[in-house]
Amino acid sequence: MYNLKIVIIGAGIGGLTTGIALTKAGYQVEIYDRVKELRPAGAGISLWSNGVKVLNKLGLGDRMAAIGGQMDRMQYRSCKDELLNDISLQPLIAEVGQRPYPVARTDLQQMLLEAFPGQVKLGSKCVGFEEFGDSVTAIFEDGYTATGDLLIAADGVRSTLRPYILGTEIEPRYAGYVNWNGLVKASEDLSPKNTWMLYVGEHKRASMMPVGGDRFYFFFDVPLPKGTSTPPEARQQELANFFQGWPQPVQNLIKQINPLETNRLEIHDIGPIDTFVRGRVALLGDAAHSTTPDLGQGGCQAMEDAEVLTRYLLTTNISVEDALKRYERERKERANAIVLKARKRADQIHGKEPEITEQWYQQLRQESPLDVTNAISKTILGGPLR
Numbered sequence: 001m002y003n004l005k006i007v008i009i010g011a012g013i014g015g016l017t018t019g020i021a022l023t024k025a026g027y028q029v030e031i032y033d034r035v036k037e038l039r040p041a042g043a044g045i046s047l048w049s050n051g052v053k054v055l056n057k058l059g060l061g062d063r064m065a066a067i068g069g070q071m072d073r074m075q076y077r078s079c080k081d082e083l084l085n086d087i088s089l090q091p092l093i094a095e096v097g098q099r100p101y102p103v104a105r106t107d108l109q110q111m112l113l114e115a116f117p118g119q120v121k122l123g124s125k126c127v128g129f130e131e132f133g134d135s136v137t138a139i140f141e142d143g144y145t146a147t148g149d150l151l152i153a154a155d156g157v158r159s160t161l162r163p164y165i166l167g168t169e170i171e172p173r174y175a176g177y178v179n180w181n182g183l184v185k186a187s188e189d190l191s192p193k194n195t196w197m198l199y200v201g202e203h204k205r206a207s208m209m210p211v212g213g214d215r216f217y218f219f220f221d222v223p224l225p226k227g228t229s230t231p232p233e234a235r236q237q238e239l240a241n242f243f244q245g246w247p248q249p250v251q252n253l254i255k256q257i258n259p260l261e262t263n264r265l266e267i268h269d270i271g272p273i274d275t276f277v278r279g280r281v282a283l284l285g286d287a288a289h290s291t292t293p294d295l296g297q298g299g300c301q302a303m304e305d306a307e308v309l310t311r312y313l314l315t316t317n318i319s320v321e322d323a324l325k326r327y328e329r330e331r332k333e334r335a336n337a338i339v340l341k342a343r344k345r346a347d348q349i350h351g352k353e354p355e356i357t358e359q360w361y362q363q364l365r366q367e368s369p370l371d372v373t374n375a376i377s378k379t380i381l382g383g384p385l386r
């Protein structure tokens with residue numbers, strides 16, 4: 001289809017990648033976000049090869065490589081510092097044809113913003129939309145309206161537009177654990193600089209992965225009941241308590257973090273939901289399929305959405321509604337499977353059933369590194385770009 005005007009709500013990874021893809025396809029795109037200043041939630045993200053391939057297709061491969069970390073290995077160690085598994089990522093890279101890149105979120109967002117040739121209109125909170133015969137109009141809190149041939153709701157896990165598309169509200173589901181994350185200067189007293197290091201035990205995790213700029217993106221996970229909170233200034237002490245007795249690099253990491261720049265969030269997911277589309281309006285990214293970060297696939301799935309949506313708009317010509325239905329059919333199968341797989345993995349890691357987590361620790365000791373990379377490759381190769 002030609003000459004479409006497309007309105008996107010949300011300038012996160014999903015909205016921006018879609019904006020770039022649709023603009024490159026020749027469409028006119030406007031992106032709106034409610035915030036006055038774009039600041040990514042969270043410090044880092046691992047972009048697995050399926051996400052990177054979408055960026056490659058958009059001509060952003062070189063820029064991604066420049067901001068991404070050199071992650072050559074994964075290592076699992078126990079909370080008693082026993083080496084559980086040491087995994088080269090080379091077989092994975094050879095299998096899927098692209099290395100993964102851990103990256104600081106601000107760098108990724110900056111890259112996507114620079115690559116989007118249009119304007120992102122900030123301070124624009126969308127509160128609903130109206131559909132007419134051959135157009136749809138987004139309505140903003142301040143009374144402003146934006147009309148296009150289609151509307152993309154990339155407005156995140158707590159999407160404002162989702163209830164209008166589904167006809168019902170759905171509450172994000174608490175995954176049972178809290179995640180702390182941030183960035184520190186990379187140093188060998190924390191982890192080898194080319195390695196994604198994961199300490200596991202007591203149903204918790206402490207992890208570091210290399211991102212560009214000689215830094216580590218770190219995260220900690222602890223299973224906790226819903227509703228706990230800790231002010232930023234107390235977060236270092238909180239982590240010191242939770243990870244007391246863990247190996248020296250974890251202690252070094254906790255000493256080096258800046259608690260005021262350490263995010264603390266309860267992890268949620270949604271769905272799986274069956275409806276991504278109503279008429280000329282499509283959910284995209286976390287708004288459609290927010291997933292726990294246990295596979296590192298949420299952002300990658302938003303990028304896959306961008307690729308598939310753009311492909312159907314470009315390559316079919318029955319109607320906008322028909323192209324969106326094709327997008328829904330292809331994406332709901334893939335993204336919902338990831339939501340469920342990540343949820344299962346979250347439960348396995350965080351001791352929902354303690355004996356299953358103990359089995360997982362045992363499996364890590366015995367599993368061949370190739371089995372680990374083959375499992376990740378399978379997830380990656382399930383995406384639209386092989």
Ligand code: FAD
Nearest residue numbers: 010012013014034046126155156285286293296298299300
């Ligand atoms: P968001 O990033 O949430 O963007 C939504 C945007 O919409 C926001 O800018 C918001 O301001 C705007 N908005 C909301 N409502 C409105 C409104 N009414 N009007 C206008 N604008 C609005 N994924 C990976 O691929 N790899 C990882 O390693 C990884 N790690 C993660 C670690 C953690 C701790 C978490 C929480 C997530 C992780 N993810 C990871 C998932 C990834 O962060 C998300 O899937 C991704 O950021 C979703 O992008 P999005 O654009 O769909 O939504």
